[in-house]
């Protein structure tokens with residue numbers, strides 16, 4: 001007798017990053033920067049659909065953080081104001097913040113392949129015995145990992161590796177003698193990897209006509225310091241009182257040693273940062289509240305499910321300023337290239353009074369810069385809770401989450417964006433280009449366009465038009481057919497189910513409006 005198995009959903013194949021990157025290129029979400037010249041490593045351009053997607057993400061953040069009512073832990077509205085500070089700041093800013101002295105990554109060069117690696121991103125595979133050959137590869141790079149295992153097995157003339165002898169170690173933990181018998185990724189000779197040396201990630205530039213030490217400046221590596229240096233200006237020019245926050249969206253630049261994983265680790269990227277200023281004794285309460293609200297926010301905009309996690313840092317991972325603080329946590333997403341692991345989307349940290357104090361000291365005014373609490377009649381440096389998110393990593397997570405292979409439809413794939421994030425909210429099509437259908441469709445399109453990003457398409461078959469919209473992630477396709485023209489209705493096709501319903505033409509603007517909010 002055959003065994004009866006319960007009905008189950010067919011297994012879902014893991015998403016492949018190359019498919020997602022190809023769709024991004026094909027449909028104009030993301031292109032390589034200056035592609036016609038062969039591109040430039042670590043820089044990306046957003047095409048028309050990608051620009052709208054990223055803008056929807058940033059607008060949702062700005063609306064929810066700065067503009068809409070947000071109720072805090074004590075049941076009253078949270079006070080947050082906006083800021084747009086400059087990318088190039090007085091270089092003393094970066095001395096005070098610690099970036100000039102300490103914003104370093106350990107870098108390793110391969111003398112043979114001329115490639116450069118982050119030492120802490122390299123792992124080494126090899127036998128534990130003295131004198132054995134070792135093989136380095138970039139962690140999470142499945143191809144390099146397979147190559148290293150193959151080379152090692154071939155060298156030792158065996159089919160499989162022995163977990164008791166063949167171990168994996170972090171590159172920074174190996175000795176110089178071991179390095180001398182290590183193959184770098186894609187290297188044919190041993191011993192071509194250099195010792196790790198510290199490399200400052202800030203991009204340097206010069207201001208003005210003379211290029212010397214005095215004109216040296218930096219492109220900001222984070223937007224946060226623009227907020228800290230404006231703390232006093234904002235206090236003096238507005239009515240804010242602690243607790244309050246300053247929010248900013250803007251570009252940041254880091255000369256990453258090994259930009260990789262599509263836009264995940266870029267050299268130019270955008271941050272969405274909040275510095276929330278509080279009384280020190282309220283740090284625990286505010287830290288927990290921000291951490292939980294930010295996690296719920298990413299879920300609300302479409303990253304609900306097991307790919308999103310909230311990870312509290314272990315004590316020994318904490319940055320120097322956070323050691324005594326209420327905590328640090330990351331909101332992480334399981335990208336196809338990190339799976340089964342996760343990559344950081346946003347960090348939430350209690351930075352204590354580190355930054356305000358550092359700027360007060362470095363600008364020479366010191367204790368005079370303490371905030372004056374009128375109610376309590378006391379002076380202090382407020383503590384800070386910092387939720388710091390990446391707009392590019394957020395956009396990439398939305399793209400990865402939305403990508404849904406579906407062999408039942410013409411496009412073979414659809415992008416399951418939440419209606420609020422979708423670059424195009426609705427497509428409007430006349431079924432055929434005659435019999436008065438284009439005129440009705442165009443009238444509806446113009447009406448919808450007053451409020452929403454919608455597209456009119458009268459080219460090709462209706463199936464191809466649906467397929468284009470599926471790849472763009474458009475939640476609704478509205479078609480005017482002959483029945484509809486006669487009865488004053490249109491069919492509305494739902495992207496995910498492909499189900500269609502007939503809706504009266506004059507109801508459609510409300511139908512769309514009801515569904516594309518949050």
Ligand code: ATP
Nearest residue numbers: 256264265266269344345346347388389390392393
């Ligand atoms: P990582 O450890 O991945 O380098 P980080 O901890 O240095 O990141 P933060 O300094 O906390 O990152 O920056 C805040 C946010 O800015 C990150 O959560 C991420 O979303 C974004 N971010 C940082 N570096 C990059 C980068 N090179 N490319 C794209 N986004 C980035």
